[in-house]
Amino acid sequence: MLPSRRHPRLGAGLGDGALPGRRAGWGRFSHCAGERAGWPGRALPNEGCRCLVSPCPEPPVRIVSSNEDAAHRYLAAERMVLACELSRADVPVQWYKDGVEVEEGESLILERQGPHRRLVIPSARPQDTGEFVCDAGGDSVFYNITVTGR
Template identity: 60%
Template sequence: MSPAEAPVRIVSSNKEASHSYVAGQRVELWCQLSRPVSPVCWYKDGEEVEVGETLVLEQEGLQYRLVLPCARMQDTGEFICSASDASVSYSILVAEPPVRILQPPQRSLELLVQAPGCVELRCELSVPDASVHWFKDGLEVDETDNLLLLVEGAWRCLFIPKSSAEDAGEYICETKDEAISFDVKVSGQWRC
């Protein structure tokens, strides 16, 4: 049997590496074959992959790579590199990025407001389209005519146009990963 007819084997791969990623990270799967063979096919969840902006196939000598330049949640699954009778599979997990509160940097703030002044509590998030929950004294708040929950890009805002004594208390803005508290104190009547 000549070397060209020898069975194709997977000589090495990064199958055993951890393939848990955060959305946005680069993913690189590779395997090295014992000899050149054509075709080498890559599959995800049983379907042949399509090359595009989100998935690149590369070959360097006997090493074959599948690259996801910017992993997405939908990239989670099983990838297989198949070459002749040899194949290797990779189990990929892509998780949502953590949602951090970038601004304000303090995790606990105190705010003194003179009634009926406005109250504006603002948080900037690391993930612009992430959701938050607002709480007052431990209870989730709902929007009303005098309590607005606003989204401005990466900013989340709780806005009270005309405060009163009932608006005093602890407000919390909570993401899936972090929280920040605002201790709002309302004093006296504010006169123009």
């Protein structure tokens, strides 16, 4: 076991693998002055070394809310809106109908505003009946849509 010492100014343990002044687990550091002191892989901040810190990976994207539980029954010509909110704004989303990716056009609009995504059909038709999916990589929501004639 490596000896544990505390930095005189920061009070951080030097033998515990933590970065001084930071919580353990926030990053990893490279070999530097601590190795010269006989502590492999340990950094001594008062030795003037440069430590390379690598950030923790981003957590997987999640769909944090949606209107999938709403009753998605529409009359022909009604406006249809499917919505979901992601845990991060910078994630691409694919929308599918009955397993086929949909494309934006006059009868289907894909909206993106920050973490919010919406699929809008301004005037629903009976052929829009089916299963729609919002796929955000690691998470998906399913919408069962029924459109009936007037």
